[in-house]
Amino acid sequence: MCGIAGLWSPTRYSAETESQAAKMADTLYHRGPDGRGFHFDPDNGLAMIHTRLSIIGLNAGDQPIYGREEDGTGNLVLTANGEFYDYKRLRGLLRTDGYEFNTKSDSEIALKLYDKHGLDFIDQLRGEFAFTIFDKEKQQLILVRDRFGIRPLFYHLGDNGFFWGSEMKAMLAHPDVSREVCPKAQLHQMMQVMVPGMTLFKDIKALKPGHMLIVTRKGDDFEVEERRYWDAEFPLDGQHDELPDEEHIENVRAALVESITFRLEADVPVACYLSGGIDSCSIIGMAAAIQQSPVKAFTISFDDDRYDEAHIATEMAEKAGADQDILTLKAEDLYGKNFEDAVYYSERTFYNTLGVAKMLMSKHVRNVGYKVVITGEGSDELFGGYAQFKADLFLHDPEYAATPAAEDMRKRNAIFSGSVLAETQISHPAFEEVMGFTPSWIQPWMLTLERIKPLLSDEFKAKLGDYDPIAAIAYSLDKSMLDGRHVLDKVQYSWIKTMLEGQILNWGGDRVDMANSLESRPAFLDHHVAEMAMRIPPHVRVRDGIEKWVVREAMKHVLPEVLYKREKFAFMAPPAHTDKKKAAEIDKLIAKWLSSEKIAKHGIFDEDKLTTSIEEYRKSDDHAANTRKDIILNHAIALHAMEDLLGAA
Secondary structure (H helix, E strand, O other), X not given: OXXXXXXXXXXXXXXXXXXXXXXXXXXXXXXXXXXXXXXXXXXXXXXXXXXXXXXXXXXXXXXXXXXXXXOOOOOEEEEEEEXXXXXXXXXXXXXXXXXXOOOOXXXXXXXXXXXXXXXXXXXXXXXXXXXXXXEOOOOEEEEEEOOOOOOOOEEEEEOOEEEXXXXXXXXXXXXXXXXXXXXXXXXXXXXXXXXXXXXOEOOOEEOOOOEEEEEEEEOOEEEEEEEEOOOOOOOOOOOOOOOOHHHHHHHHHHHHHHHHHHHOOOOOOEEEEOOOOHHHHHHXXXXXXXXXXXXXXXXXXXXXXXXXXXXXXXXXXXXXXXXXXXXEEOHHXXXXXXXXXXXXXXXXXXXXXXXXXXXXXXHHHHHHXXXXXXXXXXXXXXXXXXXXXXXXXXXHOHHHHOOOHHXXXXXXXXXXXXXXXOOOOOOOHHHHHHHOOXXXXXXXXXXXXXXXXXXXXXXXXXXHOOOOHHHHHHHHOOHHHOOXXXXXXXXXXXXXXXXXXXXXXXXXXXXXXXXXXOEEEEHHHOHHHHHHHOOOOHHHHXXXXXXXXXXXXXXXXXXXXXXXXOOOOXXXXXXXXXXXXXXXXXXXXXHHHOOHHHHHHHXXXXXXXXXXXXXXXXXXOOHHHHHHHHHHHHHHHHHHHHHHHHOOO
């Protein structure tokens, strides 16, 4: 795990370039505190930057890594962030083809595979990664991001050259990168859902998951091609793998054993995150069985019993014989500077302080002495785990529509009304066109948008014009991947392409883990597991209203009975309005970042309307309405803080 950045600027390369590259590297120290490396090529106007977190090949994995060496610099140069699994087998195969390896790093296989296969090399890479390869002979720079976007990668193409980085702050450290904020992106962040590829800054883009960017020099200019190499492709309805239940169950079990086995491999100790959900509990159980020794398990506990799952996690830890470490978080922990730090590292807003909690957990894990954790993200996305997914099954699939489970589910999940579940049904014509219905997962954010619009300033609304953010999200989806698919596949696909990368893997994953130099490895998001899961029939993923049925059955032998039978419970931190101490802490952030001066400076909100809304929130006892106001306040505070925190204001 590492940080990468760089610039390719043939017309602007100067004596200052190397010192500017050092400043870019400084911003990524948290991603790679164990060392840094540079490749400077004045003749081509190129600087490549790497900051290292040593996990594999501790004493022989420095980067950049060179290939086809002729003059000491090489015609191929690699900087990589992430892990490539099954690399030992691939190294063996490449050696039989005459390739020699200069390091013990897993990253070097990407360079050799590219040399052998060209751009088709990506099909053989397995893992979570973001990397760049410079091909001097072809005058090409290739940027690649893993299939789900587990690792971040951003880029900027402007008059002064091409820039890239694991985090935007690396690019913003260079004076030639535009800092102009995008009003459309600000609106999207206030309603939680981003358009894939969009960032807060108008001229900085995120490389989309499953894509590569091919940048070719044409004189003093660049030609840029974005190419999709993988997508979450569900089969047409009726063309899933119809197998006996036991075969599906065994396939899931075998795929997860292989994935977890790969992710346990490192030259440093590997721990696991453990919540009260079946995903992390399954990983703990399997990891203990695979390595046949106790697993270190880290659990977050909240000071609100309605949101706390630590007691269930403890039962799992005891069953697996894990060494459990519980971090208890209180109201004051989730706000103040910790809130601001989570914004700084995430580089986006968040609706819930879960991201702050996970950042504090990553700090604790590192303090205890671990650099790597295996996590459970991705199971809900691939096996139909979210309540929103089931809601659409109950609404749009005749097989489920007649069951009483829908109303029962809403009653059991009432605490999440106003956040991940909408209080009322709402639709949008763009989603009706693209998907045939408006998915339940986006409806809460549509309602949030409706509550934000009246608070916006006239100046900000004028910048937006007639822009429709919901339509932009809907039309960003590839309709060919939705047509003819089952309703469950449609909602899973639409979530994977938006919320998984933009939320779960961002402020709920890599960005807050790497804030403290901690590498997280989500075992369910191995693409071999994913491709198998997408072919499992919907009625095997969700059966009789039971989400992730096939995972439960596959993991039945390692799960406590209470967890095996338990319905999915959204993992989130208690909202501010649920506790007087939390309310007091968010009030401090409101005073700091939503002052008259700040509101006037940013021009997003009408001050009088926002102030009135905040006062109504403080007096209200409506849980759903206040939960939505909590969301708006979290976003508003973060938006006003972000530019200052990133040094871009």
